Every structure is written in C-alpha cells, then in structure tokens.
Amino acid sequence: xxxxxxxxxxxxxxxxxxxxxxxxxLLIILIYSTNPNQVLAWPPDGFTLSWFPKxxxxxxxxxxxxxxxxxxxxxxxxxLVLGTLASLAVARHRFFGRESITFLVLIPIALPGIxxxxxxxxxxxxxxxxxxxxxxxxxxxATFCIVIVFNNAAARLRRMSTTLEDASADLGxxxxxxxxxxxxxxxxxxxxxxxxxxFALSFDEIVVTNFTIGAGDQTLPxxxxxxxxxPNQPGKVYAVAVIAILLSMIPV
Numbered sequence: 001x002x003x004x005x006x007x008x009x010x011x012x013x014x015x016x017x018x019x020x021x022x023x024x025x026l027l028i029i030l031i032y033s034t035n036p037n038q039v040l041a042w043p044p045d046g047f048t049l050s051w052f053p054k055x056x057x058x059x060x061x062x063x064x065x066x067x068x069x070x071x072x073x074x075x076x077x078x079x080l081v082l083g084t085l086a087s088l089a090v091a092r093h094r095f096f097g098r099e100s101i102t103f104l105v106l107i108p109i110a111l112p113g114i115x116x117x118x119x120x121x122x123x124x125x126x127x128x129x130x131x132x133x134x135x136x137x138x139x140x141x142a143t144f145c146i147v148i149v150f151n152n153a154a155a156r157l158r159r160m161s162t163t164l165e166d167a168s169a170d171l172g173x174x175x176x177x178x179x180x181x182x183x184x185x186x187x188x189x190x191x192x193x194x195x196x197x198x199f200a201l202s203f204d205e206i207v208v209t210n211f212t213i214g215a216g217d218q219t220l221p222x223x224x225x226x227x228x229x230x231p232n233q234p235g236k237v238y239a240v241a242v243i244a245i246l247l248s249m250i251p252v
Contacts, residue, residue, distance in 0.1 A: 026245060033238035048235075055239035064223035065244075071134060071209075071219060072202040075141035079198045080191060082142070083149025088183075091157035102154075109147040116143065117211030124212065132214040140212040141205060145198035152194035156187050200248065220244060 033051055035044035055061055090102050108116060120140045124130045164186075168178040206221040213219065218226070220240070228237045 029238050029241050029245070033235060033242045035235055035238075037235075051235040051239035052243070054236050055243060058236065058240070060218065060227075061220075061223060061236075061240050064218040064220045067134060067217060068203050068220040071137050071141060072199045074138040075145045075202045076195050076199045078138070078142040079145035079149045080195055083146045083194065084153050084187070084191065086146070087150050087153035087157055088179075091154050092162070105150050106147055108143045113205070113207030114211075116140070117208040120208065121211040132212060134213070134217055136212045136214075137209055137217075137219070140208050141202040144205075144208075145202055148198040148201065149191065149194040152190040152197075153187055156190035157183075160186050203248070 031044060034047050034049060036046040036048040036050070037044065086101075086105055090098050090105075117140070120136070120143070121132075124132060124136050130136060160183075164182050165178050168182050169175075173181070204221060206219075206225060209219055209222060213222065224237055224241060224244075227240075
C-alpha cells in the first residue's frame with residue numbers, strides 16, 4: 001500500500017500521539033519517584049534516588065510483591081489446566097450446547113470487576129462460610145485467567161489440523177499419548193502466551209482482590225493503593241510502582 005507524503009506525516013503524528021498517551025503517565029511516575037520532597041508537588045524541586053532503597057527495604061512492600069507473585073503463579077497454573085481442558089472439549093468434540101458452554105466460559109472476563117468481586121465475596125463468606133485468605137484470591141483470579149488461556153488455546157486448536165492426531169490414533173497411540181506427544185507440543189506457544197497474559201492480569205488486579213482478600217494480607221496493587229495517600233510516603237510508593245513496571249517488562 002502506497003501513501004502520500006501528507007498521509008505518512010499524519011500517520012507519524014498519530015503514532016506519536018498514541019505513544020505519548022500511553023507512556024507520558026509512566027514517565028510522570030518515574031519523575032515523582034526521584035522527587036526528594038515528601039509532599040507531592042509539580043514540578044519536582046530536585047532529584048534523588050533515595051526512595052528506591054527505602055522501597056526495596058520495605059518489608060510490607062516485599063511481602064505484597066511476593067503475595068502477588070504467588071497468587072499470579074497459582075491462578076495461572078489453575079487456568080492453564082482448566083482452560084486447556086475446556087478448549088480441547090469445545091474445539092475437538094461436537095456435542096449439544098457446545099456454543100453455550102463457550103459463551104459461559106467467556107462471561108467472567110466481560111463482567112465488571114466489582115460485580116465479580118461482590119459475587120465471589122458472597123460465595124466465599126456467606127455460602128461456604130470461608131475465611132478470606134490468599135487462597136480465595138487465587139480462586140477469584142483463576143475465574144478470569146481461565147478465559148485468557150481458553151481463548152488462546154481454542155484459537156490455536158481451531159487453526160491446527162487434526163491430521164496428525166488422527167494418524168497418531170491410527171498407529172495405536174492412546175488419547176493421552178496423542179495429547180502429550182502431538183497436541184500439546186503444537187499448542188505450546190499459545191499456552192505460553194496465554195499463561196503470561198493471565199499472570200500479568202492477575203498481578204495487576206485490584207478490584208476483585210479487594211473483595212476476596214483477608215484483612216491481614218496485601219498484594220502489590222493493594223499495597224500501592226493503601227500507601228499512596230499516607231503522609232511522607234508518595235516517593236516510596238512511586239519507587240515501588242517503577243520497580244513493578246520494570247518487573248512487568250520481563251515477560252514481554
């Protein structure tokens with residue numbers, strides 16, 4: 001496709017505006033994390049890196065980060081198992097209600113977080129009389145992480161021919177052997193992508209977490225939200241946010 005010089009310039013401007021819209025707020029977080037003033041003010045009146053050692057040494061921040069990692073890893077593991085099984089069921093088998101099941105699996109990602117949070121809170125505390133802990137957060141996060149894995153895995157299975165699977169069965173392989181030796185290797189890239197995205201969504205989640213976490217626990221988003229408006233804490237919180245941004249870039 002050939003564009004005129006004017007169109008090319010307009011596209012460049014559009015790209016610049018888009019990147020600025022995305023990254024200028026992140027740049028402001030970085031600037032605030034180097035502000036020596038203990039009270040938020042714009043523009044900053046100096047430069048310091050002292051908030052970063054304080055953020056790293058903050059035991060509450062480290063515990064919150066570790067909790068987020070544990071919750072994200074566990075929710076992703078559950079999602080990988082259940083999402084893969086669900087995708088195999090709807091993509092490799094024909095049965096009555098298949099489209100309805102696909103719709104039901106996808107609903108959690110479309111619901112507002114506050115609705116999901118209230119529903120899960122009522123289920124845990126009222127129906128099952130459970131104490132809210134990190135376990136309830138893991139279960140809550142798995143509900144929407146499953147959708148991510150399911151979408152990726154089902155899309156990959158639809159694009160993948162069944163020829164190799166049929167040949168494996170004709171040669172006497174059991175369904176488990178066919179899945180392990182043929183289907184799973186061809187799904188690997190989709191599962192890795194789905195797992196990384198599911199972990200990122202879990203790591204970042206705050207609304208559902210707020211309704212399903214116990215009083216004595218914190219994940220990193222909740223720690224940042226609760227600490228941001230405390231006196232003399234903004235610089236450290238922004239430093240924690242910068243560290244979280246850097247950690248989020250690792251999967252990418």
